[in-house]
Amino acid sequence: MRKVILYIAMSLDGFIADEFGGVDWLVGQEDTSEEQGSYARFIKTVDTVIMGYTTYHQVTTELAPGNWPYKGLRTYVLTHKYKKTEEDIIFTDKNIQELVTKIRMEPGKNIWICGGANLVNQFMKEDLIDRYHITVIPTILGKGIPLFHDNNSSIRLKLISSESYNGMIDLIYERRE
């Protein structure tokens, strides 16, 4: 079955962005232009991206304006604002449970929950994430936007694999039954 995967980077103290939303610290411990293989491998396993509107807005206006980085994938942007579908970008206000059920009924690859933190925590609360793929950045950020919010229930995980490159470490977990 198509898995719902949270693939996201956080600092050791659990932040996904600094207090101003900045992500320029999302780097390894040494300056290198070497392509890290983790993202390249991951992206081949998904064909669908789900993100919140704030993330969409940041990508299109700040991180990669005019150069949509998820070409070839179908992207769902969750928002209550009505926006017309653009190519493979679908704006929807469906609730996430229904959206995931609908996507899962169609054949395809895995589904990437891309962020931000509000969206991620809605998915966690509804226990919709099959796999947590967290890249831990070698930085204690001190303050910023936390990945995890207070949730009512704890989630027991199973470590599937770990891999480090340039001081970053990818931790992959699935739910423990």
Add this chain to the structure above:
Amino acid sequence: MRKVILYIAMSLDGFIADEFGGVDWLVGQEDTSEEQGSYARFIKTVDTVIMGYTTYHQVTTELAPGNWPYKGLRTYVLTHKYKKTEEDIIFTDKNIQELVTKIRMEPGKNIWICGGANLVNQFMKEDLIDRYHITVIPTILGKGIPLFHDNNSSIRLKLISSESYNGMIDLIYERRE
């Protein structure tokens, strides 16, 4: 030189205890009585423990009453309450900067910052930690006592090593210069 090491376990979402201070979730993904080698190896590298009073109180009244687990190590308990030194347990209200300077002037092995979170964050704020040895438990706890508090400045780290066993993973970092 004797290193100051934070060696502590946290959930993937950064908690060191549940909201009631409980730590019974600090386990791997499978029930096993197998001794994990990480602690046994670590403890040989230190001869000094520094902890806060709350941690001391929890250890002596709840976690290991009548069976002090740090025998053979010199323990400093930071507290403003006066208490008489018991064998190798020294109660002190020295400020941590002075305490660390004093200990470092004496010959010996590394120094373990054992917790709790308040003490750890004082050490981080004063940039007194040479090595972060964090055991990530395969659980999203949802809520509890966070390891990291808001600090003013970020700390750039270098991943020295990682090792996993039974779903737990030890991440060892030192400061990046």
